[in-house]
Amino acid sequence: MDDHGHAHGTPASGPWWQSGKGRLTIACALALVAAYGIGLALPAAAATAFTIAMLVGLVPIARRAFAAARAGTPFSIETLMTVAAAGAVVIGATEEAAAVVLLFLVGELLEGVAAGKARDSIRALTSLMPKTARIETADGATREIPAERIAVGDVVVVRPGERIAADGLVIEGAGAVDEAPVTGESVPVVKETGASVYAGTVNGDGVLKVRVTAPAADNTIARIVRLVEEAQESKAPMERFIDRFARWYTPAVVVVALLVAVLPPLLAGAEWRDWIYKGLAVLLIGCPCALVISTPAAIAASLSSGARRGLLIKGGAALESLRDITAVAFDKTGTLTAGQPRVTGVTAFTGTDDDVLALAAGLEAQSSHPLARAILAAAEARGLALPRIEGGQAIGGKGVTGQHEGRGLFFGSAREAALRTTLAADVDVRLAQSHDAGETASVLIVDGAVAGIIALRDEPRADAAAGIARLKRAGIKAVMLTGDNMRAATAVGADLGIEVRAELLPADKARIVGEMQASGVRVAKVGDGINDAPALAAADIGIAMGGGSDVALETADAAILHGRVGDVAAMIDLSRRTMRNIHQNIALALGLKGVFLVTTLIGVTGLWPAILADTGATVLVTLNALRLLSGGPKAND
Known part of the structure; x- marks a missing residue:
């Protein structure tokens, strides 16, 4: 239920007719059909039959209105609906009262079904997860376990055509993986040893062995769903403005409706019934539901659409x-x-190249930076044992320091190295060669003297x-x-x-x-x-x-x-399309209300079109917002 007492919830899981709102709408429709039948057979009982049909739908609405009023929201859409329907019965418009209640329920039902699509589109990602996974045991055999029991460090064996059960790194095998359900990438991506894979993606060919890097509760899909659901609770400035506006708008509508109902009869001697009828129609036209949902519907659809594309x-x-x-x-x-640099050269000024690489790798052992991973990979490829580093500390943007066997160590940028020691001519020459080649050169200092240089290149x-x-x-x-x-x-x-x-x-x-x-x-x-x-x-x-x-x-x-530079422009484009959608929604909501307000006051339309001005606008606004779920230009467009 929003700030105005109106529930925008998703229907219960399952078909819409099994939900509470679905059953109520069907019951109200059947009651209205029965009332028409009774009216044809017994005209004298028509008013009573339509009143009963109206009460079938109105009683639950009135209960929600009362609950909202007790919670501090007296001017909810349910309150306006209850007053309008009851007033229509008082002036003898029982048939219209019953029809208006049914249209209101139909509109709520359609709105709930449509709005649920935004949430379902992101929650559907969880259905991509396989129920079980095949893990490799210590003796090289495999056994099947529930996917939620996968632990970090486990090795998952994925056969061709199977969904990958966890985020991880490929440690053996190669194959084309279909990432479309998670990343939106339409072309399968070749995965080889060292490549990252995501839970829920499909292994196309070849057997992959994947070392798990995240538990089931924190894999890519789980994080996407959790972050999007949290994000949908965070209101945008535009949404907060609309909410504040609606708090004043709704009471103002009640005042205007009251003035429409009483001023013409009091001041101009007009017919009371006609102007009360018009006042009730103004109440329905003024319901703020379409306006209130115009922003959150678009934002929920946009956040879901973006998340499905990473x-x-x-x-x-x-x-x-x-x-x-x-x-x-x-x-x-x-x-x-790409964040996958490789070591292109090691130059030792004291000791051997392996000594320089091993010390640098020891210092970088706890870092997640791509350059650090490249140095660790180079050390592993040479089969080097990493020395034990004491007091290791990262210096943001400069390098890392530590101690080994009592010797002070620094490994980092040439600029920082120059501040810590004097760089000899041969060191400057080697640095210049690396820089001219577009390489990143890092300097190892041991006890104040340059011990070596490691050059890396990242495409x-x-x-x-x-x-x-x-x-x-x-x-x-x-x-x-x-x-x-x-x-x-x-x-x-x-x-x-x-x-x-x-x-x-x-x-x-x-x-x-x-x-x-x-x-x-x-x-x-x-x-x-x-x-x-x-x-x-x-x-x-x-x-x-x-x-x-x-x-x-x-x-x-x-x-x-998913690391696509083009996704930055795609994200900005998504934001701009969302804001255009919100402006369209607001214009649609207010425009329809303005049109029907004028036609009601001049006597062209009545209660039926009045409820369509709000419920119809609400459904149109929601459907317009759901267009954002279809996505926009691809990252590389």
């Missing part, structure tokens, strides 16, 4: 703010690039250039904010056609976002790591990219689950 928006306020974005600031690594995402071009076509500026060195960042920026700001600390990124805002720009910040959190929080809208770190997801207002 676009998670944390509530109506964020959805509305996205419409006004005029600039998008991207992080580089893991956002514009741009396949859709990055097209995604940035799409933003530009929409009139939205794109800029890269990265802590990487200027040469490597410029090389990536030139490929993508994006403005570059490089060699930035997390505080610098937040400062630049603030400077952009001060110039009148509405900024969305897109990133995936801990070092993006300050800028994500400072931006008008923070968007976490891909799986992202928990800190980035917690700080952000929205998340792009």
Whole structure:
């Protein structure tokens, strides 16, 4: 039930005729048909028969009106409906009273069925989960267990044609996976060792062994459903305004209806019955239901539509703010690039290359950053044992520090390394070579001396250039904010056609976002790591990219689950289509009321069209909002 006492709930699960509202509507319709039959057979009993038919539907409505009044909402739509129907009986319009009650119930039923589609469309994702999973045991055999009992670290065996039962990483096998039900990606995606897979997707060919990375309660589908349901509880500014407006609007309608009913007879000697009838019609026309539902219906449909395409928006306020974005600031690594860098070279100045790589991997062992994962993968590929690091600590945007066997260690950016020690000429030469090649070079310092350099390269995402071009076509500026060195960042920026700001600390990124805002720009910040959190929080809208770190997801207002740069433009487009839809809904709701108000006052229409002005408008508004469920342009359009 909303602030105005009117229930917009979904019908009970199952066919609509098995729901409480469905049964009540059928009973009222049968009573009305019976009343028509009695009226034809016994005209003298027609008024009584229609009154009884009206009461079949009106009594439950009146009970809800009374409950709403006791809860502090005296001017609910049920109250207006009850007064209008009872008044119609008093002036002898019993047939119209019964028909109006039935139309009201039909409208409520249709509205509930339609509004339920928005929620069902997202809850239907849970049906994609298989009931059981086949896990590998310690002796190499397999056994079947309920999917909800899957634990992190289990190895799930997925045969061709089966749905994957958990989020995880492929550790053996290869195959084309159909991700359309979860990501909206129409073309199956080839998954090989090391690739991420999502619960609910379908393995097309080949046997996959997947190491589980998230419990059943926290897999991709569960998170989508949970976040969307939480987001739908968060009201947008437009929705809060409509609610405030309706609190004053509804009592004003009652006053206007009362004046319409009494002023013409009192001041001009007009017929009391005619003007009471018109006043009752004004009550029905003025019901605020269509107006109140115009915004939440569109937002619920939009949030559900976005979530099915991997676009998670944390509530109506964020959805509305996205419409006004005029600039998008991207992080580089893991956002514009694929987030799958590989080590391209290790240069040792003391000890061996393996010594340098092992120490760097030990320092990065607890990090989720893509560069850290690349270094750990390189160490694993060489079969290196990771040294035990004591006092490990991440320094946002700079690197990591720790100790090993009493020696102080630092591994991080060349810029930070230069502040900690003097870089010899041969070190500068090697750094320059890496930067010119578009590589990211990180420096290992042991007890104040440079021990080695590790070079990494991360290629741009396949859709990055097209995604940035799409933003530009929409009139939205794109800029890269990265802590990487200027040469490597410029090389990536030139490929993508994006403005570059490089060699930035997390505080610098937040400062630049603030400077952009001060110039009148509405900024969305897109990133995936801990070092993006300050800028994500400072931006008008923070968007976490891909799986992202928990800190980035917690700080952000929205998340792009599947790492497509083009989804940023798709998210903004979804917001703009939603706001257009809301404006259409408001215009439709108020426009129909205005038309029927005029036709009622001049005597062209009566009670039947009056209830259609509200219930009909409510259904039309809901159906218009549900158009958003069909989705919009794809990420790469």
